[in-house]
Amino acid sequence: MNERATLHSLVDALLADRHDLLTNYFAERGARLEALVWSPERTVCDCPQIAFLIDYWQNLRNGTDLPPVDSISPFGMKPALGHIVLIDMVDDGWDGVFRLYGTRVAETYGADMTGRRISEIDGGNYVSLFFRALYRAASLRRESLYTHHFPPPHVAVESWQRIMLPLCDAEGRVTRFLCSNIAGPWRPPHARTKLPSPAFTTA
Incomplete structure (x- = not known):
C-alpha cells in the first residue's frame, strides 16, 4: 500500500472509530496504541499540562x-509552556507545519521542528503517517483528540501522550491545532530488544 492509500485508510478508520484497525496498524510495527479518545475530558490522563490545556481550550x-x-x-x-506545539494545517489538512515546537518537546525529540512538516518526523515513518491522519480526521470531525502510544522496544522513549485541540479561522475552517506532547520515561539500553536508537528517534 502506498503512502496516500495508507493515509486514506487511517483517516477512514479514525472517522469510523475503527480502533481495531488502528491497534493493528501499531501492532504490525512492534508498537502499541494505548488510547485514542475523541473530545477528552481533563481527567483523560494524569498529565497536568494536558489537563490545563483542555480546560483552557474549553x-x-x-x-x-x-x-x-x-x-x-x-x-x-504559562502552566504548559515548553510542552506546547502549534501546527498550521496545509495541503487541505493532509499535512501540517510546526508553527511552534515547545522547548521541552524539542529537548526530548532531539531537534526543533519549528517550520518543518509533520511528514518530516522520523523520515516520514509509520507514526508520521499516523499523525498526519490524526490531524486530517480531527479537522473533518472538528473535535479535540487525545492519544497515548508506545513506540517499538528499540526506541529510547517509552511512550508519548498527545492532546490535539482544533482552532478555526474567521470562516470557521480548522486551520491550526494547539497541542501538547508529553514523553514518558527514557528506557535504559538493556531494556531495549534491538540495537539502541539515537536519542532523537522517539516515534
Whole structure:
C-alpha cells in the first residue's frame, strides 16, 4: 500500500472509530496504541499540562463550536509552556507545519521542528503517517483528540501522550491545532530488544 492509500485508510478508520484497525496498524510495527479518545475530558490522563490545556481550550470556546486561532495567548498558557506545539494545517489538512515546537518537546525529540512538516518526523515513518491522519480526521470531525502510544522496544522513549485541540479561522475552517506532547520515561539500553536508537528517534 502506498503512502496516500495508507493515509486514506487511517483517516477512514479514525472517522469510523475503527480502533481495531488502528491497534493493528501499531501492532504490525512492534508498537502499541494505548488510547485514542475523541473530545477528552481533563481527567483523560494524569498529565497536568494536558489537563490545563483542555480546560483552557474549553474556556476559549465560550459556547461556540471551536475557538478562533487568534484567541490563544502565551500569557494564558504559562502552566504548559515548553510542552506546547502549534501546527498550521496545509495541503487541505493532509499535512501540517510546526508553527511552534515547545522547548521541552524539542529537548526530548532531539531537534526543533519549528517550520518543518509533520511528514518530516522520523523520515516520514509509520507514526508520521499516523499523525498526519490524526490531524486530517480531527479537522473533518472538528473535535479535540487525545492519544497515548508506545513506540517499538528499540526506541529510547517509552511512550508519548498527545492532546490535539482544533482552532478555526474567521470562516470557521480548522486551520491550526494547539497541542501538547508529553514523553514518558527514557528506557535504559538493556531494556531495549534491538540495537539502541539515537536519542532523537522517539516515534
